Amino acid sequence: MSETATTSGPLIHPGEWHIHYDYAVGDTAARFFTELRDNMKVYARRCPSCGRAFVPPRAYCERCFVKTTDWVEVGPEGVVEAFTIVYEPFDGLPVPPYAVAYVTLDGASTALANFVTGVDLSDPEVASEALALGSRVAVAFAGKREGMITDFHFELLGHNK
Amino acid sequence: MNIQSRVAILGGAQTVPAACRDDVRLEELVFEAAEAALADAGMERGELDTVVMAGADQMDGRSISSMMTACPAGAYLKDEIRTTVEGSYAAVLACMRIMSGEFDTALAITWAKTSESPYDRVSTLSYDPFYERPVGLSDVLDAAAVASTFPGSKSELADAARSVTVKNRANGAANPRAFLRAPVSRELLGDSPYVAYPIRRAEVPEACDGAVAVVLGSKRRAESSPRQAVWMDGIGWATGDYGIEAAPPARMDTLRAAAERAYTMAGVTDASREVDFAEVFDATPYHEIFAYEALGLVPDGAGPAFAVAGGSELHGDLPVNPSGGLQATNLRFASGLGRILEAYLQLGGRAGPVQVASPSQGIAHGATTFPAQSHAVFVMRNY
Numbered sequence: 418m419s420e421t422a423t424t425s426g427p428l429i430h431p432g433e434w435h436i437h438y439d440y441a442v443g444d445t446a447a448r449f450f451t452e453l454r455d456n457m458k459v460y461a462r463r464c465p466s467c468g469r470a471f472v473p474p475r476a477y478c479e480r481c482f483v484k485t486t487d488w489v490e491v492g493p494e495g496v497v498e499a500f501t502i503v504y505e506p507f508d509g510l511p512v513p514p515y516a517v518a519y520v521t522l523d524g525a526s527t528a529l530a531n532f533v534t535g536v537d538l539s540d541p542e543v544a545s546e547a548l549a550l551g552s553r554v555a556v557a558f559a560g561k562r563e564g565m566i567t568d569f570h571f572e573l574l575g576h577n578k
Numbered sequence: 579m580n581i582q583s584r585v586a587i588l589g590g591a592q593t594v595p596a597a598c599r600d601d602v603r604l605e606e607l608v609f610e611a612a613e614a615a616l617a618d619a620g621m622e623r624g625e626l627d628t629v630v631m632a633g634a635d636q637m638d639g640r641s642i643s644s645m646m647t648a649c650p651a652g653a654y655l656k657d658e659i660r661t662t663v664e665g666s667y668a669a670v671l672a673c674m675r676i677m678s679g680e681f682d683t684a685l686a687i688t689w690a691k692t693s694e695s696p697y698d699r700v701s702t703l704s705y706d707p708f709y710e711r712p713v714g715l716s717d718v719l720d721a722a723a724v725a726s727t728f729p730g731s732k733s734e735l736a737d738a739a740r741s742v743t744v745k746n747r748a749n750g751a752a753n754p755r756a757f758l759r760a761p762v763s764r765e766l767l768g769d770s771p772y773v774a775y776p777i778r779r780a781e782v783p784e785a786c787d788g789a790v791a792v793v794l795g796s797k798r799r800a801e802s803s804p805r806q807a808v809w810m811d812g813i814g815w816a817t818g819d820y821g822i823e824a825a826p827p828a829r830m831d832t833l834r835a836a837a838e839r840a841y842t843m844a845g846v847t848d849a850s851r852e853v854d855f856a857e858v859f860d861a862t863p864y865h866e867i868f869a870y871e872a873l874g875l876v877p878d879g880a881g882p883a884f885a886v887a888g889g890s891e892l893h894g895d896l897p898v899n900p901s902g903g904l905q906a907t908n909l910r911f912a913s914g915l916g917r918i919l920e921a922y923l924q925l926g927g928r929a930g931p932v933q934v935a936s937p938s939q940g941i942a943h944g945a946t947t948f949p950a951q952s953h954a955v956f957v958m959r960n961y
């Protein structure tokens with residue numbers, strides 16, 4: 418007589434990946450974050466070859482394949498290049514609705530994503546008109562800054578059309 | 579399409595290895611190596627046809643990390659591909675792409691920035707979740723278990739392991755490109771506590787941050803290269819079982835299969851006589867001893883005696899790891915391409931204080947750390 422092991426369904430072994438990383442931001446981005454935190458300024462890094470000003474700053478230009486050299490202050494205003502308005506909750510993120518936009522700050526060549534305030538988001542259609550591509554926004558700094566990208570957000574400047 | 583018979587290395591570079599490169603983010607480290615390798619080859623990014631990367635997401639802490647590293651590696655608006663096997667596989671893949679006739683030039687690149695990650699924990703995550711993780715298997719435990727299967731005298735093997743570490747650390751001390759620049763004594767190694775028997779703490783090299791890149795080209799491209807071309811005339815690679823099989827793992831059957839293919843392709847019939855030096859994967863000194871035998875540099879069973887007698891020393895009969903190997907520069911995951919770069923520098927007469935005497939043919943060997951499951955072997959020539 419042999420006994421056969423039985424199960425009452427698929428056998429699942431639980432698992433979890435918990436890995437703590439210490440991401441080095443590097444000297445270039447460290448300068449950017451320090452300027453945000455200490456001086457409430459947004460700095461871009463310029464390519465000496467093509468002249469583009471990168472925000473977030475990059476230590477190199479991947480097109481010209483040279484090191485970038487100079488810092489240039491950009492903003493504080495800029496223009497919406499792309500946006501969305503979030504209506505469903507996502508793990509670890511703000512209670513919806515909230516708006517996120519890619520903004521090219523004045524003087525910059527690349528766009529930077531951040532939250533946008535100053536828009537009534539209750540009606541998606543109306544809100545999307547207010548955030549239409551080309552809308553002007555301004556950088557608004559948080560009172561308590563930690564050297565993170567969330568040290569600031571964008572504030573809609575109202576219709577400019 | 580025109581199948582290319584020969585592929586050459588046209589230049590290469592490694593960033594200065596350091597315990598922690600927190601002055602740069604990962605992409606900047608990658609750019610440093612790519613820019614330096616192109617400069618070494620006397621090439622512009624515009625002349626590159628393809629970029630081949632080797633990277634491991636769980637170590638990089640970024641999923642599909644090549645999304646971030648492709649452009650700093652030179653791939654903007656170009657063909658690129660990434661392998662998640664060890665660094666030497668970037669060279670395997672780059673060679674194949676050039677041999678296909680579709681690409682004239684390639685940059686192969688890999689990186690290690692393990693100062694950012696808890697390596698032992700990450701290493702454990704490569705293991706089977708049902709049978710191995712709960713037992714705590716990791717790279718070093720597996721290396722130790724593999725070492726226990728060597729069919730010879732344990733004390734002779736341990737003694738040979740000490741010879742290998744002393745040799746590699748001495749070579750590293752002389753090599754300006756190495757990370758650990760201090761030699762170690764046999765006594766220090768003998769006093770070092772065990773991490774996992776038979777491996778002692780001082781036999782597990784401290785890891786470092788760095789990136790390695792080599793520029794490869796077709797025969798046609800090599801003819802117009804400003805530097806001496808080094809030919810990748812034999813390439814072989816193989817993957818073994820996931821786990822420990824009945825055959826003693828210390829035999830490294832997978833490495834034997836890879837070497838046989840590389841030797842057949844290059845027409846090497848007796849590596850022990852035809853090869854001038856070898857750069858091999860030595861995550862522990864035991865790996866190097868097993869590689870002597872599996873690569874056919876010495877007969878089976880003769881590995882330990884060869885190490886003790888000094889045959890693999892810088893000025894020995896057949897220098898192995900004149901660079902100091904991983905024992906001196908442990909770029910985890912990236913060290914195979916490091917072996918290729920060091921072999922390339924040797925064959926171009928550019929190895930500096932660790933130059934072996936006028937070599938014409940050398941071997942580079944890369945492997946994954948997990949019980950050395952995958953191996954790649956390259957026969958490289960300067961003629």
Ligand SMILES: [Zn+2]
Nearest residue numbers: 464467478481
């Ligand atoms: Zn540029």
